[in-house]
Amino acid sequence: MKATSNELVITRIFEAPRELVWKAWTEPKQFMRWWGPQGFTNTFHEFDLRPGGYWRFIMHGPDGSSYENESVFVEVSRPERIVFRHISAPHFLMTITLDNQAGKTKITWHMLFESVTERNNIAKYALDANEQNLDRLEAHLAAMTVQHE
Numbered sequence: 112m113k114a115t116s117n118e119l120v121i122t123r124i125f126e127a128p129r130e131l132v133w134k135a136w137t138e139p140k141q142f143m144r145w146w147g148p149q150g151f152t153n154t155f156h157e158f159d160l161r162p163g164g165y166w167r168f169i170m171h172g173p174d175g176s177s178y179e180n181e182s183v184f185v186e187v188s189r190p191e192r193i194v195f196r197h198i199s200a201p202h203f204l205m206t207i208t209l210d211n212q213a214g215k216t217k218i219t220w221h222m223l224f225e226s227v228t229e230r231n232n233i234a235k236y237a238l239d240a241n242e243q244n245l246d247r248l249e250a251h252l253a254a255m256t257v258q259h260e
Contacts (some may be wrong), residue, residue: 117230119222119237123245127252129209132216133190136207143168145251148243160187165245166195201233220245 125132135141137160143153149172162184170178179199186194193207203222204225210217220241224230 117224117231118219118225118228119234119241121196121220121238121245122151122210123220123249124217124248125252127163128214129190129211129216129254131252131255132209132212132218132248135255136209137189139182141251141255145247146170146244147247148174148240149247156245158207160184162186166237173186203233204227218248 120139120150134146139155139158142158143155146153146168146172150169153168154171155166155168157165159165164184166180166182168180170180172178180197181199182195182197182205183194184195185204186192190236191209193205195205195207197203201224203224204223206219208219208221210219220239222230222233222237224233
């Protein structure tokens with residue numbers, strides 16, 4: 112998927128089966144352990160994984176800052192796709208695609224912003240933060256794999 116000027120797209124292949132990656136994204140106990148950049152923790156208040164369901168949580172930064180987040184799920188297609196609209200600022204539509212790759216999983220992380228300006232403002236920190244987020248997911252999946260062996 113080629114990014115247009117109001118999009119951010121990241122892809123990465125994980126050494127984990129798609130069902131395990133799906134579990135890491137969809138089970139709140141798993142999800143809250145890795146979501147966010149390095150040093151962040153989360154408090155999930157609501158995680159209703161279905162179209163129209165809300166995801167409300169607070170990200171706690173390593174400096175003590177707290178960031179309230181609210182999203183609504185648009186599409187949930189097990190085990191390949193999750194789409195949510197981030198309705199607290201900054202506004203964007205997030206599409207996560209999980210593609211089976213012979214026992215591995217390719218994740219495509221696609222953020223669609225309302226404008227090029229919004230995308231450019233967010234990209235200043237989100238590109239690195241999103242990579243850190245995927246680094247944390249990778250480490251979490253490795254731990255989950257060990258637990259399932």
